[in-house]
Amino acid sequence: MGYALKEMSIEELDLIAQGGTGRIYRINDEQILKVFNDITPEELEKQKATAVELFKAMVPTAISFETVRVGDKYGIVYEFLNGASVGKTLAQHPERVREIGERMGTLLKEQHEASMENTTLEYMNDRVNGWIDRIENRFINSKDAKMLREIVKAIPRGKCMLHCDFHEGNVMIQSGEYLLVDIDEACIGHPLYDLTYHYINHEILAKTPKLLLRSTGLTPKLAKQSARITRDTYFRAMDIRQEVLYKDLMTGFVPFLLVMNLGRIGEKAEYMSRSSLFLLTRVFLPLLRLKKRRFIRHLNCLN
Secondary structure, three states: OOOOOEEOOOOOOEEEEEOOOEEEEEOOOOEEEEEEOOOOHHHHHHHHHHHHHHHHOOOOEOOEEEEEEEOOEEEEEEEOOOOEEHHHHHHHOHHHHHHHHHHHHHHHHHHHHOOOOOOOOOEHHHHHHHHHHHHEOOOEOHHHHHHHHHHHHHOOOOOEEEOOOOOHHHEEEEOOEEEEOOOOOOEEEOHHHHHHHHHHHHHHHHHOHHHHHHHHOOOHHHHHHHHHHHHHHHHOOOOHHHHHHHHHHHHHHHHHHHHHHHHHOHHHHHHOOHHHHHHHHHHHHHHHHHHHHHHHHHHOOOO
């Protein structure tokens, strides 16, 4: 970064939200500040550039204004969205589950159809290969790393804008418009990634209700109901054979993305519980070995 960042203080700002990547403070009626827990100046500029690219591509999201320094941390000033999350709205009005689920499915479909020509955003396949590099000879051996790379190679690169954490907690409703937030991991790739992360965020996370409530704001029953309507809406215009293929691949892709989480969270993987590491490396990884050929054969049928 070739220039000094503006310094900001959070002493008199109201903390309005916090999560795994940072804290969000309200500056005024028009702006908020997201202070990241752990980010380099280079990564900060990349986050800002991502927000600008998505705005130019007319992806519905908050406008980013500037990057700042807050003590020994870094942050980005965003447009303040004066609304409620989809999760909070749905939790208060469960009778609207069909309406909201269909709007979420339409939003995800439109996001994947956004024009991202001449983008500088990272390709998801390249990002995942980087995750494999991180965990090779640390959590997995070279043979398993090779197997994982073969799976990545079989996934079409795709040209869709991916959110990589699409769920009711990461979509805001403002004046009836649905807007994406927490776009930190946005990239380019095949929609199978987003669809599988969506499946994990609801069907898998439902097994840990506290985590589900914290991320989406929903109970397991309501989260599953909403998610299934979202996916049904997404697949509505798709050929039935492609729909069946996608649904089969999504369930098969779950163990792959869960193992990849070791690389996704970086150094934090060192502090994972033994039970979690055992599940990822001694249950899901052997499952991938067992089903690799069939899975790759099905991936080759994707368009």
